[in-house]
Amino acid sequence: MTAWGRVHKPVEKANRILGCIKRSVASRSREVILPLYSVLVRPHLEYRVQLWSPQHRKNMDLLERVQRRAMKVIRGLEHLPCEDRVSELGLFSLEKRRLWGDLIAACQYLKGAYRRAGEGLFVRKCSDRTRGNDFKLEEGRFRLDIRKKFFTVRVVKHWNRLPREVVDAPSLEVFKARLDGALSNLL
Secondary structure: OOHHHHHHHHHHHHHHHHHHHHHHOOOOOHHHHHHHHHHHHHHHHHOOHHHHOOOOHHHHHHHHHHHHHHHHHOOOOOOOOHHHHHHHOOOOOHHHHHHHHHHHHHHHHHOOOOHHHHOOOOOEOOOOOOOOOOOOEOOOOOOOHHHHHOHHHHHHHHHHOOOHHHHOOOOHHHHHHHHHHHHHHHO
């Protein structure tokens, strides 16, 4: 599938579903629209995103536009700017949700959930610095910009910026809970 198809097909499908919700649901309350969006629309925007993560700003904006359109449906938030609407509803932007998914996948690899497949995926940085977390990863240097978009490269910078209490979480569930709090400071 081409880059155009990877972004436009899910956007078209999500927009069609959102249109069906607008036409068939009489209520515009957040208690009705938000669960419908979360269950029916957002999965199309996030499907396999760790594999093909959009690289160009115009593709990211196409995905974000669907979420903005969905948030405009909710009554009572029309006066707020888009970012405030999303935070008022307790949601992250899709860009932050992609990062959230990347960091969770990285945590699973680093904590050994995928022993065979994950061996050598990331290189631990040897350092005696005490600032930040102790589980820093080595950042690669590449001549080609396309390599910077690979999962194993794009996640390293954000992983290294995570606080120690997030990285040292004893379980994946604790990691996710702590990551939610730390993520607001990452982007």
